[in-house]
Amino acid sequence: MKKIAKFLLNSVPRPFLINLSIFLRPFIYFIFKGDQFFDPIDGKSYRKFLPYGYGKQRENALSPGTLSLERHRQMWLYLQNETEFFTKNFKVLHIAPEQEFLRRFKKLKNINYVSADLFSPIVDVKADILDLPFEVESFDVIFCNHVLEHIEKDGKAMSELFRVMKKGGWGIFQVPLKTSLEKTYEDFSITDKAERQKHFGQYDHVRWYGMDYFQRLENAGFSVDVNYYSKKFSETDRKKFGLLENEILPVVKKS
Numbered sequence: 001m002k003k004i005a006k007f008l009l010n011s012v013p014r015p016f017l018i019n020l021s022i023f024l025r026p027f028i029y030f031i032f033k034g035d036q037f038f039d040p041i042d043g044k045s046y047r048k049f050l051p052y053g054y055g056k057q058r059e060n061a062l063s064p065g066t067l068s069l070e071r072h073r074q075m076w077l078y079l080q081n082e083t084e085f086f087t088k089n090f091k092v093l094h095i096a097p098e099q100e101f102l103r104r105f106k107k108l109k110n111i112n113y114v115s116a117d118l119f120s121p122i123v124d125v126k127a128d129i130l131d132l133p134f135e136v137e138s139f140d141v142i143f144c145n146h147v148l149e150h151i152e153k154d155g156k157a158m159s160e161l162f163r164v165m166k167k168g169g170w171g172i173f174q175v176p177l178k179t180s181l182e183k184t185y186e187d188f189s190i191t192d193k194a195e196r197q198k199h200f201g202q203y204d205h206v207r208w209y210g211m212d213y214f215q216r217l218e219n220a221g222f223s224v225d226v227n228y229y230s231k232k233f234s235e236t237d238r239k240k241f242g243l244l245e246n247e248i249l250p251v252v253k254k255s
Helices: 002-011 014-032 070-082 099-105 154-164 193-200 213-219 235-241
Strands: 033-039 044-046 050-052 058-062 090-095 111-117 139-144 165-172 223-227 249-253
Touching: 014 033, 014 044, 033 235, 070 249, 090 099, 099 111, 139 154, 154 165, 154 213, 213 223, 213 249
Parallel strands: 090 111, 090 139, 139 165
Antiparallel strands: 033 044, 050 058, 165 249, 223 249
16 A cells, blocks of 8 residues: 555656545545644644655655645745745735645735746746746745746746846745755756656756755845755654755845
8 A cells, every 4th residue: 555655646746636635635634634743734733744755755755635745844834934924915926836835825815816837727827937927026925936947047037036026025936956066967958858857856857956056046136045944943843844854945035
């Protein structure tokens, strides 16, 4: 059963799993309910989280209720504890939104929420991140998570995000990042899916970001907080929330 679960979680696209989980949640919660782990997104406790990851599996990575990963729960906790996102009036742009976040953010009465993507059928606006169809300084908050690693001209994409962010605005731009790399590894001549999987960790990625990712954001005009937010929690709480100790939450601001 464990091997079957691992195969499904890593072979079936997460968007499909999330849609399926919406209908199965009462059943899922009955199976996994307990007191060892806590998902801050749905506010429920579980006896275990599920393994997840390409290649080597990360234990207790995927919440069975929301199908959130460590980075999603870290971001939610940051928004909840360190910002006024859930209480203050904001105009928000969400690029290629995570389905679980989209579903919840659209229900918030305090935000004017706009989702955008070039291909997704569930977003509000069909938009190319290299040429966003929005006026200068349109949004207070922008989320763009695990998008830039797909874009060859990531500097242009960052400049577009900077253009449409209001002065005093902020955002979260998560990417797959190797802290062991000082310089980003990219090679646009690699186009074969299997080779991209081998070099960049996923068939549709064009780079592995290194620690110079933050300089790239600064080059676009942002000030950057290289925030190891998970370290703010005790080891006990990190385990309870299913967080990675050394995962960085890139928080950007437009002065």
